[in-house]
Amino acid sequence: MVAAMYQEIADETTPEELTSMVLRHARKQARGVANRSLTWLRPAALTATLALSLALVLQIGNLDSTGSSTPKLESPVASGQDETIFDAAAEAGMEQIRAAESAAESNPGAAESLNAPGSQANPAPTSNRAATANQGCSAAQKSSTVTWWQCIQALEKRGMSDLARKELEALFEANPGFGVPE
Amino acid sequence: MTSLATEINDLATPLCARQNLAYARNMMGNLDDSALMLRYRDGDVAAFETLYRRHNDSLYRYLLRLSLNQATADDLFQETWGKIVKARQNYRPTAKFSTFLFRVAHNCFIDYVRRNKRHTAEINIDPDLSATTDDAPEHLAERHLARRRLNACLAKIPDDQRDVFLLHEEAGLSIDEIANVTGVNRETTKSRLRYAVGKLKNALAETE
Numbered sequence: 370m371v372a373a374m375y376q377e378i379a380d381e382t383t384p385e386e387l388t389s390m391v392l393r394h395a396r397k398q399a400r401g402v403a404n405r406s407l408t409w410l411r412p413a414a415l416t417a418t419l420a421l422s423l424a425l426v427l428q429i430g431n432l433d434s435t436g437s438s439t440p441k442l443e444s445p446v447a448s449g450q451d452e453t454i455f456d457a458a459a460e461a462g463m464e465q466i467r468a469a470e471s472a473a474e475s476n477p478g479a480a481e482s483l484n485a486p487g488s489q490a491n492p493a494p495t496s497n498r499a500a501t502a503n504q505g506c507s508a509a510q511k512s513s514t515v516t517w518w519q520c521i522q523a524l525e526k527r528g529m530s531d532l533a534r535k536e537l538e539a540l541f542e543a544n545p546g547f548g549v550p551e
Numbered sequence: 552m553t554s555l556a557t558e559i560n561d562l563a564t565p566l567c568a569r570q571n572l573a574y575a576r577n578m579m580g581n582l583d584d585s586a587l588m589l590r591y592r593d594g595d596v597a598a599f600e601t602l603y604r605r606h607n608d609s610l611y612r613y614l615l616r617l618s619l620n621q622a623t624a625d626d627l628f629q630e631t632w633g634k635i636v637k638a639r640q641n642y643r644p645t646a647k648f649s650t651f652l653f654r655v656a657h658n659c660f661i662d663y664v665r666r667n668k669r670h671t672a673e674i675n676i677d678p679d680l681s682a683t684t685d686d687a688p689e690h691l692a693e694r695h696l697a698r699r700r701l702n703a704c705l706a707k708i709p710d711d712q713r714d715v716f717l718l719h720e721e722a723g724l725s726i727d728e729i730a731n732v733t734g735v736n737r738e739t740t741k742s743r744l745r746y747a748v749g750k751l752k753n754a755l756a757e758t759e
Binding site: 371372374375376377378379381382383384387388390391394395396398399 | 596
C-alpha cells in the first residue's frame with residue numbers, strides 16, 4: 370500500500386535548468402578528451418612524416434654513393450658462374466628457335482649454322498649464328514635427321530671437317546637406318 | 552518511455568512475442584546502460600544524454616526526498632552527475648549502472664551531511680514541483696496535499712531507513728544491491744526497509 374501510494378504521488382521531474390547544466394558539463398568534458406587526443410595526434414603525425422622522409426632521403430643517398438642511379442633489384446643469382454648459366458640457358462633457347470627457322474628453310478645451302486649450347490664460357494652473342502670451333506649441332510638440330518644432316522653439311526662447308534665427321538657418326542649411331550640424301 | 556519502447560509497443564505482435572520483447576527490452580536496458588557509459592567514455596556525448604535521460608528523474612526524486620530540501624537536492628544532483636562524468640575514464644561495467652549511479656548519489660548525500668552537521672530533516676520541497684497547467688485544479692490540489700503528506704511522513708523516519716526505502720522505490724534496487732550501495736549487510740538492509748515501510752504506513756494512517 371505504501372509503495373503503491375508512493376509511486377502514484379512521487380512523479381516529479383528534473384528541472385530543465387538542471388538538465389541543461391549537467392549536459393553542458395558532460396559535453397564540455399567530452400570535448401576536452403577529444404581535444405586532448407587531437408593535441409597529441411598532430412605532433413605525432415608530423416614526427417612520423419619527418420622520420421619517414423628522413424629515412425627515404427638517407428636511403429636514396431646511400432644508393433647514390435654506390436654509383437648507381439637506380440636501386441638494384443635483388444637477384445637470385447649469387448655468383449658470376451651462375452650468371453653464365455642463365456645466359457647460356459637463354460642462348461640455348463634462342464638457338465632452338467633459330468633451328469626451327471632453319472629447318473623450315475628449303476635451301477640446303479643455308480650458310481647459317483647455329484651455335485651449340487653446352488659451353489658455359491663466353492657465350493656467343495645472340496646476333497652471331499656462326500658455329501664456334503668447339504660447338505657441334507644443337508639439340509634442336511639433332512631432333513630430326515634432316516636438320517642434323519644440314520648442320521653437318523654446314524660444318525663441312527665451314528671447314529670444320531672433324532666436327533662434321535663426329536656429328537655424322539653420331540647421326541648414324543642414333544639413326545642406323547639413315548640414308549644420306551643425294 | 553523512450554521512443555524505441557513506444558515503437559515496440561505500437562507493433563501488433565502476439566502476446567508471447569510482446570512478452571519476449573518486454574523481457575529483451577528489460578535486459579537490453581541493463582546492458583545498454585553500461586554500453587552507453589563506455590561509449591561516452593570514448594567521446595560519444597549522445598550516449599551520455601541517453602543514459603542521463605533514463606535515470607535523471609528517479610535520481611532527482613531520490614535526492615529530493617532523501618535530503619527533503621530542494622536546493623540541497625539540486626546541488627547533490629549536479630554533484631552526482633559531475634562525478635559520473637569524471638569517473639567515465641575508469642568506468643568498468645562490473646555492476647548495474649543504476650547501482651553505480653545511486654551509490655555515488657548516496658555517498659554525495661553522506662558527504663553533505665558530514666559537511667553540514669546542522670542538517671536536519673526540515674522539509675523544504677515545493678509540493679507543486681513539476682506541476683503543469685494542463686492538470687485540472689482539483690487534481691493539482693489533491694496531488695499537492697498528497698505530496699505534503701508523503702514528505703511529512705518521510706521526514707519522521709530516520710535518514711538511513713528513508714534512504715533504503717527510496718533506493719527500493721525510486722532506484723528499483725534489490726535488497727542486495729541496496730546493501731551494496733549503503734555499505735551494510737543484507738539483514739540490516741532488510742530490517743531498515745521493513746521499519747521504514749511500517750513507520751510510513753502508520754504515519755500515513757495518522758494523517759488521514
